[in-house]
């Protein structure tokens with residue numbers, strides 16, 4: 001709570017793939033986060049993981065996932081084969097389990113993936129032409145409608161570009177329905193869930209000089225120029241020795257962001273071990289932090305043993321759930337902060353909230369103070385003051401639609417069923433003597449509503 005953020009960080013990361021980045025910070029002093037989500041939240045970003053429904057009964061897994069991450073992607077459970085195993089018969093059991101675990105624990109969800117050439121159900125693999133196009137659009141509409149209002153961002157289309165030097169589309173049954181299949185999918189997703197950000201997601205698009213990266217860039221530029229509804233680009237970021245973190249990663253992210261889309265690192269894993277793996281992870285985090293529209297990072301699993309390529313030990317926790325060197329380097333880099341580029345300026349200046357600072361009653365008082373503001377979200381801090389000696393406290397924070405609390409730090413939150421009322425309790429002992437204070441913080445995605453949250457404080 002008291003560790004000041006360094007006023008200036010000069011990248012001294014010799015041998016790092018993203019060497020040469022010099023990051024000058026102009027951020028206010030803030031607490032160092034002790035978890036990935038808390039550290040990422042300090043700059044308004046999220047830190048996520050892929051979750052597999054069949055591991056939700058493993059308490060080592062859920063304990064780490066709940067503590068460290070605040071954005072959840074279903075690793076396989078929302079894919080086309082999982083959600084529509086027979087045509088027009090939808091199956092949401094495992095996807096719903098992941099969403100409800102995420103929401104119970106105050107986390108947001110990335111939806112993955114609505115349309116993809118791979119992991120299609122058998123019935124779809126055999127289709128072509130107009131019937132396939134219509135079946136794909138129906139799938140996008142049905143699944144996005146089922147999860148309407150619960151998804152931060154959808155990977156609307158996944159992996160539609162070819163590897164290699166062509167820079168063009170990948171051949172697939174969907175591509176053969178016509179080059180406009182991607183924009184048709186985005187339009188259907190927007191109609192079904194207007195609140196979700198809509199992303200194009202792919203791999204091997206990290207290196208700015210690769211033809212595939214350029215192909216995706218040109219498509220996004222074209223979509224923006226023609227008003228096709230696209231809000232974000234996902235970079236899967238599956239790295240290994242044959243496909244290392246490129247030295248121009250920050251350039252790639254910055255150039256895409258300059259098209260007017262958010263960028264997100266969506267499936268990060270880096271094969272390897274020890275300090276070499278740790279340095280590559282640090283480089284990816286640093287690249288994201290250097291781009292204001294890089295809104296968050298998701299790793300593709302919790303422990304090495306949970307990974308789709310477990311033998312490459314590509315994640316941040318070992319098979320026993322211990323933090324690896326890569327974890328520490330990611331946490332430290334998140335705490336070092338970043339963002340040299342200014343945050344996007346809102347088209348209209350952010351109005352100053354007019355609601356007076358609310359206070360609670362009892363023998364403790366909760367007071368709100370404003371933190372950083374961005375075009376789409378703001379940070380707030382609640383200071384709890386003990387009016388008498390107290391042995392514990394809890395504080396409710398109520399936000400107003402369409403506001404959503406998307407991250408918290410320095411406390412243990414629970415949520416009511418509406419998602420609007422968060423009850424925050426101290427992570428450790430809540431004992432305070434008369435006159436003593438403590439504080440917790442959160443990020444609100446405001447959706448245009450800048451009203452301050454209302455607060456209560458109850459002492460015990």
Ligand code: 9MR
Pocket residue numbers: 075076118119203236267308
């Ligand atoms: O991690 C996923 C693994 O469990 C599945 O067997 C595999 C099937 O295609 O998909 C993996 O996740 C992929 C993701 O959906 C898209 N990008 C590549 C990921 C790794 O293959």
